[in-house]
Amino acid sequence: xxxxxxxxxxxxxxxxxxxxxxxxxxxxxxxxxxxxxxxxxxxxxxxxxxxxxxxxxxxxxxxxxxxxxxxxxxxxxxxxxxxxxxxxxxxxxxxxxxxxxxxxxxxxxxxxxxxxxxxxxxxxxxxxxxxxxxxxxxxxxxxxxxxxxxxxxxxxxxxxxxxxxxxxxxxxxxxxxxxxxxxxxxxxxxxxxxxxxxxxxxxxxxxxxxxxxxxxxxxxxxxxxxxxxxxxxxxxxxxxxxxxxxxxxxxxxxxxxxxxxxxxxxxxxxxxxxxxxxxxxxxxxxxxxxxxxxxxxxxxxxxxxxxxxxxxxxxxxxxxxxxxxxxxxxxxxxxx
Amino acid sequence: xxxxxxxxxxxxxxxxxxxxxxxxxxxxxxxxxxxxxxxxxxxxxxxxxxxxxxxxxxxxxxxxxxxxxxxxxxxxxxxxxxxxxxxxxxxxxxxxxxxxxxxxxxxxxxxxxxxxxxxxxxxxxxxxxxxxxxxxxxxxxxxxxxxxxxxxxxxxxxxxxxxxxxxxxxxxxxxxxxxxxxxxxxxxxxxxxxxxxxxxxxxxxxxxxxxxxxxxxxxxxxxxxxxxxxxxxxxxxxxxxxxxxxxxxxxxxxxxxxxxxxxxxxxxxxxxxxxxxxxxxxxxxxxxxxxxxxxxxxxxxxxxxxxxxxxxxxxxxxxxxxxxxxxxxxxxxxxxxxxx
Ligand SMILES: Cc1ncc(C[n+]2csc(CCOP(=O)(O)OP(=O)(O)O)c2C)c(N)n1
Ligand SMILES: [Mg+2]
Numbered sequence: 001x002x003x004x005x006x007x008x009x010x011x012x013x014x015x016x017x018x019x020x021x022x023x024x025x026x027x028x029x030x031x032x033x034x035x036x037x038x039x040x041x042x043x044x045x046x047x048x049x050x051x052x053x054x055x056x057x058x059x060x061x062x063x064x065x066x067x068x069x070x071x072x073x074x075x076x077x078x079x080x081x082x083x084x085x086x087x088x089x090x091x092x093x094x095x096x097x098x099x100x101x102x103x104x105x106x107x108x109x110x111x112x113x114x115x116x117x118x119x120x121x122x123x124x125x126x127x128x129x130x131x132x133x134x135x136x137x138x139x140x141x142x143x144x145x146x147x148x149x150x151x152x153x154x155x156x157x158x159x160x161x162x163x164x165x166x167x168x169x170x171x172x173x174x175x176x177x178x179x180x181x182x183x184x185x186x187x188x189x190x191x192x193x194x195x196x197x198x199x200x201x202x203x204x205x206x207x208x209x210x211x212x213x214x215x216x217x218x219x220x221x222x223x224x225x226x227x228x229x230x231x232x233x234x235x236x237x238x239x240x241x242x243x244x245x246x247x248x249x250x251x252x253x254x255x256x257x258x259x260x261x262x263x264x265x266x267x268x269x270x271x272x273x274x275x276x277x278x279x280x281x282x283x284x285x286x287x288x289x290x291x292x293x294x295x296x297x298x299x300x301x302x303x304x305x306x307x308x309x310x311x312x313x314x315x316x317x318x319x320x321x322x323x324x325x326x327x328x329x330x331x332x333x334x335x336x
Numbered sequence: 337x338x339x340x341x342x343x344x345x346x347x348x349x350x351x352x353x354x355x356x357x358x359x360x361x362x363x364x365x366x367x368x369x370x371x372x373x374x375x376x377x378x379x380x381x382x383x384x385x386x387x388x389x390x391x392x393x394x395x396x397x398x399x400x401x402x403x404x405x406x407x408x409x410x411x412x413x414x415x416x417x418x419x420x421x422x423x424x425x426x427x428x429x430x431x432x433x434x435x436x437x438x439x440x441x442x443x444x445x446x447x448x449x450x451x452x453x454x455x456x457x458x459x460x461x462x463x464x465x466x467x468x469x470x471x472x473x474x475x476x477x478x479x480x481x482x483x484x485x486x487x488x489x490x491x492x493x494x495x496x497x498x499x500x501x502x503x504x505x506x507x508x509x510x511x512x513x514x515x516x517x518x519x520x521x522x523x524x525x526x527x528x529x530x531x532x533x534x535x536x537x538x539x540x541x542x543x544x545x546x547x548x549x550x551x552x553x554x555x556x557x558x559x560x561x562x563x564x565x566x567x568x569x570x571x572x573x574x575x576x577x578x579x580x581x582x583x584x585x586x587x588x589x590x591x592x593x594x595x596x597x598x599x600x601x602x603x604x605x606x607x608x609x610x611x612x613x614x615x616x617x618x619x620x621x622x623x624x625x626x627x628x629x630x631x632x633x634x635x636x637x638x639x640x641x642x643x644x645x646x647x648x649x650x651x652x653x654x655x656x657x658x659x660x661x662x663x664x665x666x667x668x669x670x671x672x673x674x675x676x
Contacts, residue, residue, distance in 0.1 A: 047460040047636060098460065098637040109462055109636045126421065126464050127394050160393035161425070188394055190369040196393040265369055319635075321643035328632045 016290045020298075022064060022221045023283040026056035027299060029080040030280060031306045032089060036079065036096055036110070037257035045096050047109035048125075050077040054219075054251035057279035058183050059084035061224025062151060062244075065232040066119075071137045073130035074123030074153045076111045077183075077250075081153050086118040089306065093313035101316040107327070116334075128154055128161035131180070135167045138178035138235070149177040149235040151228075157188025159202055165209070168243065172210040177235035179228060180206070180243045183218060189254040190265040203245035211241050218246030219279040222286075249274035337520060343513040345487040346376040349494035350414070352523045354384045357412060360498060363390040363399055364416025364452075372418040373454070374513045400426035400451065404434045404503075407449040412498055420453040420507065421467045434503035435478035446501045450494070455509040455546070455597070458641055463633030468598045470545075473505050474575045474607065480504040480528050481575040485549035487517040489572050492526035499525055509597070511547050531578035533585070537565035540591040540655050543582055543608065545571045548595035548627065548651075555651035564659060574604055582608070583615050590621040591658045595651055600628040625654035 033053050039045035052059065059080035063072070066085065074081040082092060087103060095102030096110045104114050111125040121137065124130060134152030141148040158164055159182060171178050182202055186193050193200060203215040216227045224246055231242030251271060253261055260271045284295055340348065353360045366372020368381050368391040381389040392399045396417065403415035417423035423430070434447045457466035474481045480502055484490040490508060497504035534549070535556050542552040549570035556566040567585050571577050586592050592612060596605035605626040612624055627650045635644055 046638065047462070048465075107462070107636060109460060111464075112462055112636075124464055126425075157394045160395045162395070162397055189366070190371070191391060191393075195391070265371075319637055319640055321639050324635055324640050324643050325630060325632050 016287070016292060018064075019222070019283060019287055019290070020292060022060050022225070023280065023287060023295075024298060024302060025060040025084055026221060026280045026283065027302050028089065028306070029056045029059060029083050031302055032083060032092065033079055035093070035306055035310055037252065039096070040257040045110070047096065047098065047111070048076075048255050049096065049110040049257075050255050051252045051257070052077050052080040052250065054274060054278070055183055055185060055248045056080055057221040057224050057283075058181065058218045058246045058248060059153070061221040062153075062179070062181055062228040064225045065229040066149075066151065068117070068119055069148050070150065071119040071121055071134070071148070072151045072153060073121070073134040073137070074113070075127060075130065075155065075158065076125035077155070078113055078123035078153065079110070081123065082113040082115065082120055085115070085120050087113065087115045087120055090309040090312050091115070093310045094316050097313055098318060099313055099316035100319055101313070105327075106319050128158035128164050130154070131158065131161075131164045132167045132170075134178055134180075135171050135176055138171065138176035138241075139174060141177055142174070142238075147177075147236040149179065149232055151179045151181055153181050153183060155188065156182060156184040156186065156193055156202060157196070158182070159205060160188070160196060165205065168206045168211045168241070169209040171241035172206070175238065175240040177238065178241045179231040179235060180211070180241060181228070182243065182245045183248055184245050185248050185250045186270070187250070187254070187267065192268065203243065206241070206243040211243050213243040213245065215245045215247065218248030219274075219277045219282065221279060221283050249277075251275070337518040339516050340487050340519040341375070341513060342487045342490050342508070342515045342517075343374045343376040345491040345519045346494060346508060347378055347380065348519070349491040349498075349523070350377065350380055351383065353412075353495065353498045354380070354388060356523070357498075359410065359412040360414065361388040361390065361406075361411060362414045362416055363392055363403055364418065365392055365394065365422070366418045367391040367416060373416065374510060376508070376513065377416070396422050396425035397428060401429040401433070403449055403451075404429045404447055407434075407447045407503075408437070408445060412448055414450040414452055414498065417451070417453045419456050419465060420469050421464055423451070423453045424469070430473070430479070430503070430505070431476050435476045437478075438502065439478060447503045448501045449503045450497045450506055451503060452506045452508070455507060455511075457634060458511070458645070460636050460638060460641070462636035466634030468509075468629075470505075470507050470574055471596075471598050471603045471607070474604055475602075478503070479575065480573070481507065482528055482573045483507045483509075483546040484572060485512065485546050485570050487515060487519050489526055489532070489570075491519055492524050493528065493572060495523050496525035496528050500528060504528065507546070509546050512550065515550070526572065529573045529576040529578055531572055531581040532570045533567065533581065534570050535566065535568040537567035537589065539565045539589055540593065540658055541567045541569060541582070541585040541589045542593050542595065542651060542655065543569045543571060544595035545574060545597070545604065547597050548646075551648050551651055552595060554648040555655065558648060558652050559655055562656070564655065566655060571608075577608065579611060579615070582612065586612055586616045587619045590619055592620070593625040593627060593651060593654045593658060595627040595646070598629060599631055600626065601631050603628055622658045625658050627651050627654050
């Protein structure tokens with residue numbers, strides 16, 4: 001089995017190159033989502049779009065520990081997961097814009113992303129819906145043998161669904177190679193965690209089931225990576241599941257482009273504090289300390305890449321009314 | 337009389353029930369947000385307090401189960417699902433528990449519960465945020481299912497649902513929220529299971545619920561221009577539904593179109609058409625037409641949505657087919673709604 005070297009060695013051998021790559025990935029996610037935000041504002045993108053701006057380190061850190069044949073599972077806020085796992089930027093834009101060339105054929109839009117080649121078998125907006133599916137992918141991987149693993153990305157709100165807890169138990173019981181990654185951004189739409197629970201210890205939610213948990217600074221790509229890499233390595237060794245609680249914060253509203261405010265609901269003024277913990281700026285700071293000085297040039301290249309991908313996606317074809325009945329059933333098995 | 341919007345009428349029914357009966361409380365997602373429920377629950381938390389207007393965690397199954405338990409224990413809960421799609425996570429407390437309770441315990445313990453589910457579709461949201469699943473629940477004995485189409489009914493049916501000793505699934509559609517109409521200020525209830533004849537006509541009966549009941553009125557006006565007098569019946573309740581009113585009309589007209597905002601196979605329109613055939617086969621001059629969604633999940637692009645959701649045009653076409661196909665060509669040409 002070819003295991004990506006990064007997932008089995010800690011810390012990374014070439015720290016600078018590794019950090020640069022993570023910084024670039026986070027910036028790519030940020031700029032791509034800012035482009036999407038702009039299209040939401042001009043009503044060019046009409047589908048509901050949930051942005052992960054501010055949370056990029058979780059996707060970028062976790063996916064650095066994965067190989068192409070590992071699967072990831074996500075929810076409504078998964079642009080970042082998709083890109084970090086290797087999904088095509090142009091196909092993401094095309095999907096958000098409903099183009100046939102989109103990663104889900106223009107059927108899914110922002111909330112339903114997939115890339116079979118990259119192990120993204122579907123992100124969907126039914127909260128927690130893909131958490132048991134990730135356990136299922138891990139079950140399949142274990143049955144097939146080999147070292148593939150699955151990662152479930154979900155929010156703190158998702159933890160309120162019973163089947164997340166059921167999945168933790170199943171994963172422990174069957175020693176499934178899965179890492180549960182809870183992105184705790186403190187809010188579930190308009191509600192702060194304290195309006196939804198009394199204990200702020202999601203990292204311990206797996207303990208009674210025998211799933212070890214860790215709380216991680218979700219705005220630190222390196223910290224996320226090393227915690228994820230440990231869980232991933234454990235899963236690959238056949239030792240079962242791990243739960244990570246990544247503490248982070250979304251800068252924009254629950255849905256759409258607005259800063260902080262939810263539709264009609266202001267949050268509690270935490271944004272100013274969290275802006276200081278910008279995961280991209282933190283990694284940039286470390287890179288500069290390591291002697292990397294051409295970040296501006298690299299940022300420019302990323303901006304160009306984003307702009308060009310968006311222009312290509314815009315030029316792609318929209319679906320016609322005649323395909324409404326297509327794909328209700330699959331013609332042939334086309335999983336992995 | 338006063339004019340209220342559909343959403344305001346829902347809000348007023350809540351407010352009056354909360355004011356009148358201390359056993360009434362509302363629980364579900366989005367109750368403290370002006371966004372989840374449109375204006376249909378606006379400010380109720382400020383008026384009645386957050387003890388009785390409870391915005392819940394994302395726990396549809398347990399929250400609905402909690403409401404069932406509270407109903408069994410003497411309260412009159414309204415459990416709110418801001419989207420019907422999410423309510424599927426609560427299938428057990430609704431279908432296995434609430435629906436069966438009275439029967440299981442020999443009619444000695446009842447579940448006086450309102451389960452409110454919102455259909456919220458269109459807007460390129462895609463198939464997990466678009467579903468109208470009323471037929472699935474209409475299938476289940478022990479549940480009552482209502483789907484108001486007007487502000488007047490939105491209020492009156494909610495009052496009736498709260499008063500009913502059974503679990504009542506109250507389904508409202510965001511597409512109707514801005515509709516306005518006369519709504520009396522005092523509380524009143526509309527008997528569950530009674531349809532409303534919205535328009536008299538001798539040639540054909542247009543039967544529908546929810547958004548499709550509203551579309552039927554527009555279709556009837558279009559048909560009138562073709563010289564066809566359509567009788568329009570708004571079912572208002574799907575379970576039980578008003579067989580007498582529907583059958584009396586079909587006996588008079590001999591033709592029927594049943595329009596349903598849900599899917600075709602095993603859908604509400606199919607169930608109703610089958611019952612009309614059973615009772616009134618000999619009164620029919622033409623096969624019953626059904627206007628439904630195609631058997632496909634909701635698409636997520638504007639063009640496909642236009643092709644997917646039937647409206648006035650499809651009802652008119654169906655009515656013309658039932659009247660004799662020859663006239664449909666001219667109508668199609670001047671149709672107001674085009675998928676292009
Ligand atoms: C089963 C289900 N219930 C409710 C919703 C509505 N909803 C969409 S996103 C969301 C908040 C989820 O919060 P969290 O899991 O913390 O993710 P975040 O939005 O913070 O990324 C809710 C309640 C849904 N999509 N699915
Ligand atoms: Mg959250």
